[in-house]
Amino acid sequence: MLPTPASELIKTIEEIASLSRDREQFTKRAAEAAELWGAEAIPQLCSLYHGDPCPPPQYKEAFPGLGAWLSAKQFAIFEIYFHLGKAALPELRSVAFGDYDWIQGNALEILCRFAAAGIEREEILQDIQRESPHFRDEAMLYTVAPLIPYEDSTPGLREVLTFLRDQAGFSSAYDATRNNDLAHVGFVEEQAALNETSEIGVSTSHEQNNPWWKLW
Secondary structure (H helix, E strand, O other): OOOOOHHHHHHHHHHHHHOOOOHHHHHHHHHHHHHHHOHHHHHHHHHHOOOOOOOOHHHOOOOOOOOHHHHHHHHHHHHHHHHHHHHHHHHHHHHHHOOOOOOHHHHHHHHHHHHHOOOOHHHHHHHHHHHHHHOOHHHHHHHHOOOHHHOOOOOOHHHHHHHHHOOOOHHHHHHHHHHOOHHHOOHHHHHHHHOOOOOOOOOHHHHHHOOOOOOO
16 A cells, blocks of 8 residues: 555655665565555656655765765665566566666666566566667666675576676676676665766776765
C-alpha cells in the first residue's frame, strides 16, 4: 500500500538514500519499503529518478559531492526495485534497453542481480548480449562497479560477470574498475564520480576533493 501523502514516499526514499554508507541497513530498509508498498509504487518511483539534486539540510554534510545525493536516491529507488522482484522487470528493461540515461547502469546492475538469483536469467542475459553493442562506456561502468565487491559472496554473480566480460565493452569496463580499485569504493560515490567522467576512467580530481571517497 502506497503511503499517503506522496511526500511520505519521497521521505522514505531519502531515508534509504541516507543509509548508503551502511549496505546492510540500506538493503534492509529498501526491502521493507518494497514489501510495504508493492508494485503499485513503481509508477511513482519512476517519476522520481531526476528529482532535487540537493540533499535536505539533515543530510547535507554527509553528501557534499556534486551528484552524490541524486545518485544515492537513484540507488535507493533501484534497490527497492530489486526487492519488488519480477514486478519491476518491465520498468527495469525499459530503462536498461531504452534511450541512454545515466540510470541505465542502475537498471542493468539490478537485472544482473536478478540473473544471478535465477530470475529470468536466460532472457536477461540474452537481452544484454543483444543490446551491449549499443551501451555507452559509462553505462557499462555503472553496471559492473557496484557488482564487483560482491562477486565472490553472491551466488551466481561471478558467472554473470564472466558472461558480461564476453560482451562488447564490458570487459574494458570490468578491467577499468579493477585497475582503478573502484571495487572498494562506496557504490553511491563511485557513480557520482563516474557521472563526471566522459569515458572509461575515473576523475582523480573528484577523488581528491571527496573526503568520504572510500566508505567500506
